[in-house]
Amino acid sequence: MLKYIAITIFVLSAYHTSFAQRHNQEQLVLQQFKNYFNKHLADSIYQQWGREAQQTVSKKQLDTLLEKQLYPLGNIQAATFIRKKDGLSHYKLTFPNDTLQLILSIDSSNHIQTFYFKPYQGALKAQINSAQNQSKTSKAANSAASEQEQQRVTSDNDNRIDLLVDSLALQYTKRKNTCGLTIGLLVDGSMNYYYYGETIHGNNTLPDKKTLFEIGSISKTFTAILLAYSSIQDSVKLDDPITKYLPDSVASNKDLTNITFRNLATHTAGLPRLPDNLLPSEELDPYKNYDVNALFSYLRNYKQHQKPDSLYEYSNLGYGVIGELLAQRYDSSYSELIEKKLCQPLGLIDTKEFPDGDQLQHFIPTYNNEGQLTPHWHFQALSGAGALKSTVTDLLQYAEANLNPPKTPLGQAIVLTHKPAWLVSETQDLGLAWHIDIENFLEIFWHNGSTLGSSSFLAFVPDKKFAVVVLANAAPSVDQIGRSIIKKLIE
Structure with missing residues (x-):
């Protein structure tokens, strides 16, 4: 040696x-x-x-x-x-x-x-x-x-973290059905980045800080902040019934009467995971053609199968409704609202629904569970559920904003999303979008995401001021990587 x-x-x-x-x-x-x-x-x-x-x-x-x-x-x-x-x-x-x-x-x-x-x-x-x-x-x-x-x-602990990250990442990228992986850690105010694998199978090119990934359902946390911000800055309130913001022909459906924005944001509206009229014309890009007409048609004919406030049932549909109703409220698009009200104030220059310009060269291909190339996902009416793309740099900065919210209305909105709003189990609360695990008397805020060809994980611990971001351009889950790092940091 x-x-x-x-x-x-x-x-x-x-x-x-x-x-x-x-x-x-x-x-x-x-x-x-x-x-x-x-x-x-x-x-x-x-x-x-x-x-x-x-x-x-x-x-x-x-x-x-x-x-x-x-x-x-x-x-x-x-x-x-x-x-x-x-x-x-x-x-x-x-x-x-x-x-x-x-x-x-x-x-x-x-x-x-x-x-x-x-x-x-x-x-x-x-x-x-x-x-x-x-x-x-x-x-x-x-x-x-x-x-x-x-x-x-570095301290012995820092070395152990580095070795753990390396071990977990190499185990993941050595699998035949994975590709590129990037990990970001925010510890003691320092941001560290780790890169593994390839951006495209066989190109021997590592991901980097500018590499764009689909982040899937982590988008919901952005949608939740947008909703909270609207409740602080505008007349939109969390406990408003959504029928107040729907067209009359849809709002007349009595089965929608008691559903509020808070219900949608905590997955307690009684809505299913997906609408039953989501019939993809392209199986590999299922949300591509689901527009507002299809969404309102579903809601117009919706038959309640769970009463609001009775059960937690994770719903992409619910977050799609939030995004669409806020977009219509401001006569805008979900994409424009996210960029203008959240990303620009927080300095998230590479987080958006539609990459453009120089970003396109950094938006890498995605691979399914079999390791085969699969298309990126596109959204219309359900954008609020999972349409955003981002980089490890932006998401670590986003995590930092959650750990240290700015002294602005946007910072107030971020704090509002952290407040427990629904008890999922004895060891897990739910904020607005954020899952809140309780371990060793610490609150761990987290959300993950997946598309047909990507996997993502973001978590932060306010009491310890650290955060973890894991992004991959392949379908196999990266949750265990993120959770293992969080556990080690807590130790």
């Missing part, structure tokens, strides 16, 4: 750019390094380093590192991106009989500026050695970098 790596380069730089811009370049640099390493081309590896890095560590020192510690491990079999933290990319390097973690960054000319190995478990602190005859500038840079590295050494 490799105990430590004796040469570390940390060159501090004021150069900053977005993750999306740098990630692809880093992947190319890493691939070149892997090729050079496996061919024992030390000169080529050294030429990958920037000038400051070469001033910090000599070619002789690099040769010693390679010959004495790295080449004996054998060829690099795989290089897997783990996460981005503090501007540095963390990679898992797999050798025949060992595994290392490489911390890497590149400068504006795509040369290596940070090049740091440590045992993959992260339990042992690396020894940092500098060349003896460095200039004062190099010494100062190394001193600052060493201090920065000391701050970056």
